[in-house]
Amino acid sequence: MAMNEHNTVEKDELTGDKLLSGHEYDNIRELDNNLPKWWVWLFIITIVWSVVYIFVFDVIKVAPYQQEEWKNEMAAAGVVGPGQSAPIVTANLVALTDKPSLDAGREIWVKQCKICHLEGGQGLVGPNLTDNFSIHGCTYGDVVNIIVVGAPEKGMISWKAQLSEDQIKKVASFVMTLKGTTPPNPKPPQGEPCK
């Protein structure tokens, strides 16, 4: 710290900025610099932005609150409430047997179904799908139907809000291929024997 020769104002040697007299704390000095201009502007801009924000959202209320936003989003997606598959006519449906469909079905199975029926279909929470018994019917149409309508009181939810018709048919076709396989630790038979 050097005294300026021409007046008594103390200046910082390295920057030439004015030091505040009497501001010394355990040898820490303070400079008499102004607030940086860009900083002041930044502060002002955020304050103005905030006033406008509150005015728009909460005073004149022309910007939507979240409930409106949700309605707008649903409308934009062209949906009324949650998405749903169209009803599937199950009479005389024939299971798909081509490999791409069965592979796609298997992929859905792994993601959605195995957490209750286990990977090989041996059953744990849900019934064993490999044996020759069934609670909700044995045909391909029956399997499609139970996936669509579910049996929530037994724990099987309806999947029509989460799977498309195409996906339901593919995963049901995959389920048909499980029958007769012998995964480990099968769950004891439930329901009626299939004819």
Place this chain on the structure above:
Amino acid sequence: MENQTFYYDNKIVKNFAYATLFWGVIGMVVGLLLALQFIWPALTFGIPYTTFGRIRPIHTNAVIFAFVGNGMFTGIYYSLQRLCKARMFNDLLSKINFWGWQLIIVFAALSFAGGMTTGKEYAELEWPIDLLVAVIWLVFGANMIGTIIKRRTQHIYVAIWFYIATFVTITVLHVVNSLAIPVNLFKSYPIYAGVQDALVQWWYGHNAVAFFLTTPFLGLMYYYLPKAANRPIYSYRLSIVHFWALIFLYIWAGPHHLLYSALPGWAQSLGVVFSVMLIAPSWGGMVNGLLTLRGAWDRVREDPVLKFMVVAVTAYGMSTFEGPMMSTKTVNAISHFTDWTVGHAHIGALGWNGFLTFAVLYYLIPRMFQTQLYSRKIANLHFWIGTLGIIFYAVPLYWGAITQASMWKEFTADGFLKYPNFLETVTQLKPMYAARAIGGGLYIVGIVLGIYNLILTIRAGKFVPEEAASAPALVRAEGKRGSGEGMHRWLERRPVQFMLVALVAILIGGLIEIVPLYLVKTNIPTIASVKPYTPLELQGRDIYVREGCYTCHSQQVRPFRSETERYGEYAKAGEYVYDHPFQWGSKRNGPDLSREGVVSGRQYKPNSWHYNHMLNPQRLNEQSIMPVYKWLITDDLDISTTAKKIRVMQFLGVPYPQGYDKIANDDLMIQARGIADDLKSQGIQVEPTKEIIAMIAYLQRLGKDVHAAGMPTAAVTTK
């Protein structure tokens, strides 16, 4: 005026410094274990005490209150004495502060591992420990104020302003947020419920960040940075403006943790704008710090202390810009419930708090031991490994957060969720979680090097427990403002008035936000079908709280198509009125659970699924990172507490019928037998008296009442 000779108490500083290092390692190693549990869930070891939900609070509390807390005390006890030219007010208070704080930390760790928790983030301590925290904190405050009052300097320096603001605000936050009615020594219910509890909690949570992790460390920066650089503070005026703006504005910003929640829209708006207005006041601290280094940048390259400080202050600037951005609804819709928040928090904790703490330790330990730092090379190595650790920690999490948020929101052309199974969006992140664990590991390696370096420094030096100093006694200026004396300059020599003004500044925002939630009924519209929990569900809920389920599962469906499609009806304020405490959560490592019990919903699972899932989640899906909860199946539910719990709930306004406490356990057993019978029909033999039964009862209740209100999302016509 003749000089008085006195002695700085270095011993208390040394104790706090050692505690900082000790708890720092423990807190971070627990963090690393948590990080590894994302990759190998078996690392929860299948026992309660090491399960994610219980040790996550140990990690957060240890890092915040044990590592940063002791670091803060270290820095304050050293600098306050020197800035006041006085020894600490009372040695006994110093010792009580030190040993009391360490005792709290030990109690905290044991109680969290034991499942004693309030279920409120960063305020998980149960009421007896909360009381102890309050007492010890007041001891610290008394000791600090006493020291300031017997100071030998006319004015109090800006660092002390920040220390004062820290003390008054943390006192207010801790007391208000911890108000609870005890059930017994180990369990209490907060007096607030649902939306109100959420607002009070995040008013606290956000300002714990502000006034425990920010203001004291700005104070430390204002002392140690100019000392280490031997440069004057860039602008006194800036320090005044940014100090008052910061403490006044910060307190309002809590609701930004609750955007798109059931919190009323006006309160969310306040959370947004006050967060955005915080950018400049926060950056004021960074600017004043960095510009103080003008003319000394050549030394930054050589001096590890300055290096750590520069990165700390830069990290502070980064996270105080990122924070306000995350508080805008646009960004929050993506970042909330993801690892973005976790990455953001760690830029602050590892960068700002961690690096500044080490800068302070590297500064004061050689001085107290009258020696030089043992090795500059090792300190530099620590610096680079630590910096690399922060980058490796944060970048993968940001990447993962955006990946996961996109997956949550993606629809197929048919209008179905592309990834309806939540687990897919978690499995996708495993490589990022691995990288994060490596980042955290590197940071710990850095700390170990730092400790090694400090130990060798300590060995080479000779400790000065009582450091002699001298200064003239203070001739107090007149109480009244002198001619030409600025208003603020006057306040700087009136610490008690200063404290009162600061108190008023921090009370305004909280009062304006919290009080209307009690007085204005339209803020929380009633839903007639929402009824109190049955005794079994209440007990189950308390197990949910005990196990810290909220650390991974939210109970707050946001009004986005992607969430109402995945979970069901979006959250309503009225559905949480009996939730003491609220359990909305802040991070989804697993799916939201608030619609779990809606039988016709997408999330519904039968009792037997929950049983099997708690017993062995990986059997149902080997990718699952859910911990095993098999003790719920073997442990008996403690129903001796039911009557007392019902009475406390009644006291808090939950409308159980008069005298219900006496028959509550009868109802409990009837409901429990029903669930046990259902499980039996599925081939599962379990006594109705086990904890799992209560847990299942609670999970199956979630969302039922809202659904019964006949306001399912599907009923809202949009065209």
